[in-house]
Amino acid sequence: MAVSLPNGILIALATVYAAAKSVTILSNANPAVATAAAHGFAEGDFVEVTSGWSRLNGRVVRVGAVDTNTFELEGIDTSDVNLYPVGTGIGSVRQITAWQQITQVLDATTTGGDMQFATYSFLESDFESQLPTQSSAQSLTISVADDPALAGYQALRTASEQRTVRALRLTFPSGAISLYNGYLSFNETPSMTKNQVMACQGTFSLMSKPVRYAAPAI
Incomplete structure (x- = not known):
């Protein structure tokens, strides 16, 4: 059992991406291994994945063990061939x-991500049953103390003006990392409540499930 405080979390936005590299083979393994000729990646790099597997498509992952033409997608288990x-x-x-x-992040909150259900009932029943369908859309909102400089x-x-998908990285004091990928909308009009710090809000609308790493890259 462990508890922790959010104090010291660092939040960073991806600002520059390299040209996309084709992946010619993606294995069913834990972790998945990608083949990309002379990829040039190093262990610990972060990459955005475009994949024919919808459960992997659009996710940001950390590069694991590398070879000249292959690299692991750390923490990504694609061994279930029914899903992949x-x-x-x-x-x-x-x-x-x-x-x-x-910098100057005052707080961060999340909404959505909860499982949705389809309900049904038979004529002979006097109660409804539920089947899980999919998770609801998820957003992460950060409040930033107002300073346009x-x-x-x-x-x-x-990022908000360009309306392109960007990655967001949260680094926890323990070294754990959470990676998000989505569209950012940024409200430049700050909150204006007497005796409270003026703050602007950035809302990150996720396009895929976040990826969490419990420890920094070795």
Whole structure:
């Protein structure tokens, strides 16, 4: 059993991506192994995955063990061929080459991500039953103390204006990391409540499930 505080969490937004590299083979394994000729990745790099496997498509993952033409997708288990049909997961990856820390974050909250259910009942029954369907859309909202001169503020504004999918990385004091991928909307009009710090809100609408690593790369 363990408890922790959010104090010290660092939040960073992906600002620069390398050109996409084709993945010609993606294995059914734990962890999954991708084949990309002369990929040039190093262990600990972060990549955005485009894949024929919908459960993997759009997720941001950390690169595990590497070889000249192959690399592991750390923490990604594709061994269940019912969920990840053999030979259909190929696509591409693009490396995140630069991050901008978002400073002066006051708080971060999440909404959605809960399981939804389809309900049904038989004529002879006097109660309803439920079947799980899918998770609801998930968002992460950060509140940032208002200062347009900050590089992080400017990065949020640019990402919002460009309306392109971006990665967001949360680094916890323990070294654990959470990775998100989605669209950012940034409200530049700050809150204005007497005796409270003025703050702007950035809402990150996820396009895929987040990826969590409990420890830093070795």
